[in-house]
Amino acid sequence: MKLIVGLGNPGREYAGTRHNAGFEWVDRLSQMLHAPLKAEVRFHGLCAQIRQNDIDVWLLEPQTFMNRSGQAVAALCQFYKILPDEIIVVHDELDLQPGVAKLKKGGGLGGHNGLKDIAARLGTQDFWRLRIGIGHPGDRNAVVGYVLHPPQKEEAPLIDEAIQKSLEVWPLIAQGACEAAMLKLHTKA
Template identity: 90%
Template sequence: MKLVVGLGNPGREYAGTRHNAGFEWVDRLAHTLHATLRPEARFHGLCAQVREKDTDLWLLEPQTFMNRSGQSVAALCQFYKIQPDEIIVVHDELDLLPGIAKLKRGGGLGGHNGLKDIAAKLGTQDFWRLRIGIGHPGDRNAVASYVLHPPRKEEAPLIDEAIQKSLEVWPLIAQGACEAAMLKLHTKA
């Protein structure tokens, strides 16, 4: 992997919302890697560069709002010549219950506006995704409000657990052993 993108919305009013699970994941990874995310205007986001085993790893949190995340991702990818299969996008997932995290490459976009914009700007859906389950409100008309609010008190520790469990497979992902990471992440204890 050369680029880890955490999806979310910038601004204090969105901090701690379900939609910002990707930001939370990247913040924790940055802490683990002793990296500091800083504003980078040319990439429309917060960025950190980390040297991992002779490879530069970029951490990115687009500050363009969710539905324009592709602008940020494409700018960094074009500048550093990063290919789609070298990217992992970490995002909230309505189709997974809180407490579940799944890793996959390519596939559908599930109506996720951040993923749609990234796929449109890259010209492909063939990038890795780490999906952090946030659950579904049950009514598709309630989705926009649901994702822009903090999780209920019984959901918050489950989402936190999914983030933590998925961070534990980061060393495998970093080595390019994504299938091994998938197996470990998707296997119940």
């Protein structure tokens, strides 16, 4: 993997919301790797570059708002010649319950505006996704308000647990062993 993208919305008003689960994941990874994120105007986001297994890996948090996340991803990919199958996008997932994290390659976009914009800008849906479960409000008309608010107090520790558990497979992801990471992440203890 050469690019790890955490999706979210910039600004204090969105910090801690369900939609910012991807930002939270990348924040924790950057702390774990002692690689602070810094503003990179040319890539429309906060970035850090690390070296893992003799490969340069970029961490990216687009600062373009969710529905324009692809602008940041495409800019960095074009500059560094990163291919779609070398990207993992970490994002909130309505179709998974809080406490669940799943890794997959390709597939549908599930109505996620960040994924839609990335797929449109890359010209493919064939990139890896690390999906952090946030649950569904039950009414599709309530989704926007739901994702833009913090989780309820009983959901927050479950989402936190899913983020932490998925960070544990980082060494496998860093080695390019995404199938092994998927197996470990999806196997119940």
